[in-house]
Amino acid sequence: MKAVKDDEVTVGSLKDAVARFIRERGWERFHNPKNLAESICIESSELLENFQWVTTDESETYSEDGGRLRSVSSELADVIIYCLAFANVLNIDVAHSVTLKLRECEGRYPKLDFYGRPPNLSKIRKA
Template sequence: MAIDRLQRMVADFAAERSWERFHTPKNLVMALTGEVGELSELFQWLTAEQSQALMDDPARRTPVEEEVADVFIYLLRLADVLQIDLVAAVEAKLRKNAERYPIQQAYGQAVKYTELGSSKD
């Protein structure tokens, strides 16, 4: 399903409930932050191995899927309200990150681009 179709579905959902007035950028960012917190809570205190295996347990998988969906819904709505073309923004950011993290320098490295030496800002 295309991003623009999902955004339309989310916008329609909000419009049908007359929620547009509540969907200010500030409120949407706060809601998005809250949902990310709820997603984080599902992984809190797990070891790396436990977090990798979390999705193997159907009882734990569903809450993770629902929180990921909530995060995505609020992100879609925020981008719509701010008139951000998510596809174009992601493509531009990936191009920028490709410059910041050249394969030869970044391969296998979990460091910020500023620590790679000769990468660009």
Template structure:
């Protein structure tokens, strides 16, 4: 594996070491990590609460809001990686497989470039 600190596997190992050093493994059950992931995703959503579509598109132009977005994205990704680690899920392989299934489920409509339906 790569020693690049931005490598997902390296980040996963770093998160596991961080939790192990603090003896948090007993709390890192699939249920607890899924709940924590949901909470952090909700905190990301909270940043956009009551925003118009236009305001939400400009969120990164406000330094304070941009900082909050980056922090919540980091929290979501951290819990997702920990969740995957506990269950032995390769998140990149899971995403690739999901994209492949969606390409089959939602073909381009009539070759016009229009989406056939929402992702799911």
């Protein structure tokens, strides 16, 4: 698959590419919800490892550091690939799920109440 930009591809086409990659290698039998959920966590930890022992300020310079950005980008891609494989196995419509969740969060965290500050658990409204 050739490298493309975010605005040149759909979630569906990425899901298809991941499914094709897995199918071409005969890995379907290993890709069950449990294994994929574990893999998502493992790859997320590898992404997090890039930020171990650095300050918040240092982490904010990663977009300017080619080596670190490549490493973070690669680990993020691993997480997303496993998430898409997970969605494929469980027939989850990713775009639908994300938009529903955003709508839920809009109700839970109204912008007027939460603008510029992190959520305060005592003020969370039930959606």
